[in-house]
Structure formats: structure tokens, C-alpha cells
Amino acid sequence: MTATEPADAAERRSAEPVVCYDVENLPPVELDRYERARQSLAKVDEVLVPPRQARTFHVAAGQFFRINSVEGSQVGDLNLFNEHDLNERFFSGKTRQLHASHLTRGDRMWSNLPHLRPMATITHDTLEWYGWDDDGGGVHDVIGTRCDPYTQQTLNGADYHHCCHSNLTRALADETGQEMADIEHHVHDVLNVFMCTGFTRDTQQYFMKASPVRPGDYIEFVAEIDLLGALSACPGGDCSASHSDDEAACYPLLVEVFDCTDDSMSGWTPSAANEYDRSHGR
Numbered sequence: 001m002t003a004t005e006p007a008d009a010a011e012r013r014s015a016e017p018v019v020c021y022d023v024e025n026l027p028p029v030e031l032d033r034y035e036r037a038r039q040s041l042a043k044v045d046e047v048l049v050p051p052r053q054a055r056t057f058h059v060a061a062g063q064f065f066r067i068n069s070v071e072g073s074q075v076g077d078l079n080l081f082n083e084h085d086l087n088e089r090f091f092s093g094k095t096r097q098l099h100a101s102h103l104t105r106g107d108r109m110w111s112n113l114p115h116l117r118p119m120a121t122i123t124h125d126t127l128e129w130y131g132w133d134d135d136g137g138g139v140h141d142v143i144g145t146r147c148d149p150y151t152q153q154t155l156n157g158a159d160y161h162h163c164c165h166s167n168l169t170r171a172l173a174d175e176t177g178q179e180m181a182d183i184e185h186h187v188h189d190v191l192n193v194f195m196c197t198g199f200t201r202d203t204q205q206y207f208m209k210a211s212p213v214r215p216g217d218y219i220e221f222v223a224e225i226d227l228l229g230a231l232s233a234c235p236g237g238d239c240s241a242s243h244s245d246d247e248a249a250c251y252p253l254l255v256e257v258f259d260c261t262d263d264s265m266s267g268w269t270p271s272a273a274n275e276y277d278r279s280h281g282r
């Protein structure tokens with residue numbers, strides 16, 4: 001039965017929203033330095049991620065990497081790990097709380113507890129112009145998780161093996177030489193690269209709509225620590241209609257890794273370990 005609205009409901013609803021975190025206290029992002037550095041980038045590696053597959057890549061602290069749209073409009077699901085410790089990985093939820101539901105230039109990808117430090121900073125985003133559309137949608141969300149075969153089985157009673165979760169699991173098993181059953185739990189909630197999403201105005205349900213990304217678009221990061229990345233080219237393609245099936249037109253994504261070749265990064269240091277003493281009050 002629906003609960004009865006109290007007499008002071010309007011007054012309760014009119015409480016002022018307060019931004020949860022003092023985000024002005026975050027360590028400053030050196031965007032001026034990165035803007036200078038990115039003028040002298042030289043490519044040192046590239047990895048082509050085939051459609052409905054995932055691939056891993058390595059980026060040393062201080063190197064830059066780009067995820068490029070090639071051939072057609074395509075969404076990517078990105079996982080990041082500390083290259084030396086898979087237990088330190090991207091923390092979608094805290095990143096959302098510290099920045100916003102969707103990320104762009106100047107925002108950082110933070111790692112999980114007990115690490116909580118910047119793993120990567122977005123230094124350029126050719127879709128920065130998109131902002132928020134009339135549906136409340138934006139690009140590069142950290143609200144969705146990743147398409148996965150368990151949800152697909154629950155909703156549709158069918159096994160599908162090329163969801164981003166499975167693609168990332170296979171790629172991580174290949175990278176580490178471990179069995180999929182032993183490595184699957186390291187796959188985590190993603191940055192939904194190029195994906196256009198939001199919450200419906202009336203029911204606050206997670207929606208997707210055709211990605212505005214086109215070949216030539218890219219999102220670029222500087223690695224704040226040594227990174228192992230894993231990127232899946234989502235079976236949803238541009239995520240305009242469906243996912244978790246073989247219906248959508250899908251395209252590859254190109255990952256490129258760059259060195260800065262001038263002195264713009266001299267004196268720059270990787271992000272330090274979190275300083276909390278971990279005593280938890282004991």
C-alpha cells in the first residue's frame with residue numbers, strides 16, 4: 001500500500017541540496033602542464049580492440065593514452081588496474097561522488113579503498129562540447145556498471161558470451177595467464193567511454209541513447225600511476241537500441257599510448273598512496 005504523504009511534505013522536499021564533498025579541496029589538476037605536454041606526444045604503442053572483444057594495454061605513470069573511435073560509432077567499457085597490484089582498481093562510485101555522473105576533461109578516475117588516489121586524469125575529450133542534452137543525457141558515464149551475462153540470463157533466460165563483463169574477463173585471463181574463474185572477480189564497474197546515458201525525468205531509470213561519437217573522436221588521459229588497462233568494445237555498438245546480443249553494428253576501438261617528448265612533465269610525480277592510517281578508530 002502506498003504510504004500517506006505527511007502534511008509538511010512540501011516543506012521537507014524543499015530542503016536545500018548540499019554537494020556532499022568539499023571537492024574544492026581535491027588536489028589541483030595540472031591542466032596547464034598537461035596541455036603543454038600533449039603538444040609533444042609521440043606514439044609508443046597501440047592496441048586495436050575488435051568489436052565484441054576486449055584487449056589489455058599498459059601505460060606507465062606520466063604517459064598519455066587515448067581511446068579512439070575508428071570506423072563507426074562505438075561505445076567502450078574501460079577497466080583500470082594498478083599494473084603492480086590488481087587489487088587496486090578503478091572505483092566508479094567514489095569517482096561519481098567526487099566529480100559527476102559523467103566525466104570529461106579535468107576529471108580523474110579514482111582507485112578503490114584502501115587506496116583512493118587518482119589513477120588517471122582526463123586531459124582531452126573531443127566530446128566535451130556535448131554537455132547535457134534535453135533528455136538529461138551526457139557522455140562517458142560512471143553510473144552504469146557493464147553489460148554482463150548474469151543480468152542477461154536473469155532478464156531473458158539466455159546465455160550470451162560477449163557482454164563487456166565476459167570480454168574483460170577473457171582479456172584479463174589472457175593478460176595474466178590465470179584461469180577465468182580465478183580472475184573474473186577483478187572485473188569491476190567501468191567508465192562507459194563514449195556512451196550517452198542518463199536517468200529518465202519521470203521515473204529516474206537508467207537510459208541510453210545513440211552515442212554522439214564519430215570516427216576521429218577520442219578521449220585522452222594521463223596515467224597517474226603505472227596502469228594496466230582493459231577495454232571492451234561493447235556488443236551494444238553505439239548503444240542506440242540494444243546490448244547483450246549480436247544485433248547492433250559494432251566497430252573496433254583503438255587505444256594509443258604516448259610519451260611526452262619535451263620537458264613539460266619534468267618534476268611531475270605519480271599520485272602518492274593515501275595517507276589515512278587505517279587504524280579505523282582502534
Ligand SMILES: [Zn+2]
Nearest residue numbers: 147164234235
Ligand atoms: Zn557492454
